[in-house]
Amino acid sequence: MPNIVRVRYAPSPTGYPHVGNIRTALFNWLFARHHGGSFIVRIEDTDVTRKVEGAVEAILDGLRWLGLDWDEGPEVDGKYGPYFQSQRLERYQEAARRLAAQGDAYYCYCSPQRLEEMRAEQARRKQPPGYDRRCRGLSQEERAEKEAEGVTPVVRFKTPLEGQTGCNDLIRGEVVFENNLIDDFVLLKSDGYPTYHLANAVDDHFMEISHVLRAEEWLSSTPRHLLLYRALGFEPPQFAHLPMLLGTDRSKLSKRHGAVSITEYREQGYLPETMVNFLALLGWSLDDTTELLSRDELIKSFSLERVSRTAAIFNQDKLSWMNGVYLRRLSAEEFTRRCLPFLDKGLPAEVKRPLPVDYIRQILPLVQERAKTLTEVAGLAEFFFVQQPDYDASLLISKGMSRETTIRALEAARLKLEPLADFDAGPLEAVLRPLAENLGLKTGQLFGALRVATTGQTAAPPLFQTMVVLGKERCLSRVEAALEKLASRAS
RNA sequence: GGCGCAUUCGUCUAGGGGUUUAGGACACCUCCCUCUCAAGGAGGAGAUCACCGGUUCGAAUCCGGUAUGCGCUACCA
Structure with a gap:
């Protein structure tokens, strides 16, 4: 490993922090901590239309709850900031301009409607979809004409028409792609914002990111990134594509599979230490027997070599079991402290507040080894609080x-x-x-x-x-x- | 459709040519403990290592093909 490890977690604030996404954050964090490097959080807010209010806060809350502290990023800053892409637009625009000037990119005036028709036509003819490069060879006059019509262009990458681009993935080994299968992807949108591809290459370079650990869904676009790095004259980081997290039906984890946001797990009474341990074991393992690892043990033993290549299904039953283990391991005092907010929320309204803490301290040891989540505690202990339990x-x-x-x-x-x-x-x-x-x-x-x-x-x-x-x-x-x-x- | 990645018990996984009658964990079943429930302890069942060929004295492990799954194929990330 290079001397200086700098990795980043680059969420897009388009929704709430998904457990799969958080797992990626965890692996990056563990990798950084293991190597004594830096863990950087960068907000990829380049899609103005999909931006969700409050998502950034939810993401940061999720990280804080799990104890995944970041060395640079929102709220802490650092010398490579700003850490919101929306505040770095000039850099991307400058890179796009440079690429266009040196002949590695060009301005494209095709309208969304034309692109849509083109794709429909390609689909009809069973042709592989992709931009047909109509604007790739536009003359100076043709461009001026379009500009005069008031069309705001996008900037597209001039992908090499031949050759191959290979990526030596730290987890999957050598992966090779044919350049002629990669279309001229957009670098800069007409609203002046960069696409993921451009913003990533630029930021990872200027932030001196050493390793990019991201989900497998990005593997296919890695050659574009490599091509971009080369055109920009940047040294690419090392790549490692992590296995995906799937729902019980093997499809991409979604709302249909129950809780997917890390926030929901907190609300359901799972402990952060459980989530860290459990998520670490989804795609990584220490050996053939160890299931329970503390945060320090995880940091100490984490390595990319032991990350698996196979997508994993999120197993709720095992999560519950593990949470029960962590719940039982808590001291009586600590268990009480963690239960209090859940009791306050879960006990019937007729029970007067504030809750009697001394009394609760007597009750909870009786409930501790019977609970799998903190939310269950109120139900298990309710008969201690009500005037007279109701039963048949x-x-x-x-x-x-x-x-x-x-x-x-x-x-x-x-x-x-x-x-x-x-x-x-x-x-x-x-x-x-x-x-x-x-x-x-x-x-x-x-x-x-x-x-x-x-x-x-x-x-x-x-x-x-x-x-x-x-x-x-x-x-x-x-x-x-x-x-x-x-x-x-x-x- | 094209390209890429993957494929070991239901699930998470170990294992990376002989140590394997493929190990562990969750879930499941039985028994023990016991005032119930948990927790704990002891067992059990569960995988022709996707399939077909090849390499080899020997393959879950290496190679090729097939199948299946997933991902990508946006002015989304």
């Missing part, structure tokens, strides 16, 4: 029991609980376990009835600990309520 009385009657035996069991339990001075897990178990035997019930039957009575659910955290957190008063009143439900129920 039939849930109280567990397998092998009747309404009568259940009533008897709950009444017996209440009698045991009422005098209990030390309402703690040990004493509770010491009293309730023998009770089951006395009643001729299996522990599961008695505990099951009590669980539903106190939590309103058949599946919940361990009973005694739950009862302790709930407190004696509330447990007794809930058992009372359960008894009432059973009494009023016609069986």
Whole structure:
């Protein structure tokens, strides 16, 4: 590797940060950090018509959330700025002018309508589409004529008619393209903005980018870029085309596949450390067994040699599993801190705010190992907060029991609980376990009835600990309520 | 249509000529633990390494072809 590694993440603010896109950012960031180089963010806002309000902020928020800090770019600047292409127009225009002057580019006056007709005709004749180079050989007089008509031209690259252009991709090896298959692509649009091709070559050169790591969809246009570098007299960077991320049906990841924006994953309660780890494993691996890697381990072991060439499908199930792992690894304090905003948002409105933090600190350890996302926590813990959980009385009657035996069991339990001075897990178990035997019930039957009575659910955290957190008063009143439900129920 | 890239369990992947009866992870199934649910532990099932040829003593691994998938083929990135 060259001594100085400078890589860039160059998103276009035409939408929200897609996970595939973010994965590209991650790989660039890991590559930079691994080599002690610079990670640069450059906003490619050259398409005025597709610009989406707030997209830049969303992209930067996504990066910040994942901890992908940039050395140069929006908000931090740097000596190669500005980092918004819309603020660098003169450079592209100058390059286009130069190319035209030296005969590597030309002005094209074809109207969008003509181009459209041309393409339709090509399609009809089953000809490969592409600009027919009508303006390539325009004389000075013909140009003057068009200018006089008031037509604003675009600048097109004068692609060599023969020869080949090869790219030595760091991931895919040597890839060769025939120049005659590349049409005279547009460099500068009529609105004065550059196309991706021109802006990229110019910026990557002036920003001294050493490696371009981008998605595979760019592989086909790499020869254009190489040709441009050569015409401009620039030394091209090294290229590495990353495998794409696909949806479950193997098509390009889109809204149809559920969450695609990194923002949605944050809102759904996935941890940034999970996303970093998971995304790193989509197209890269350390070895045959390692699945869980910290940010530092990723930086330490990341290498292009271990990036795969095959497109990967985003596997939601595995993401959930991994998030569960990271959730369980959090300290109780940290877990609480991360849950708070989700509880505030997810708990019913009837629960008064601000939420009782000390009480929450007692609850969350019981929920921590049961949650796969932070959003689920509110649902798992809701019964701790409401006045009285709502449930169907039939849930109280567990397998092998009747309404009568259940009533008897709950009444017996209440009698045991009422005098209990030390309402703690040990004493509770010491009293309730023998009770089951006395009643001729299996522990599961008695505990099951009590669980539903106190939590309103058949599946919940361990009973005694739950009862302790709930407190004696509330447990007794809930058992009372359960008894009432059973009494009023016609069986 | 043309060009390019890719093709190992359902998914993410290891493996890059003999170490492979192709390893791990998620999901799935069984059992254990157990007051339920999780978590954890132990097992299981799951891949003729896309297909066809070739090279080789030997190929998932190298080469060619075919098929399939994806990408590009815009005054979008």
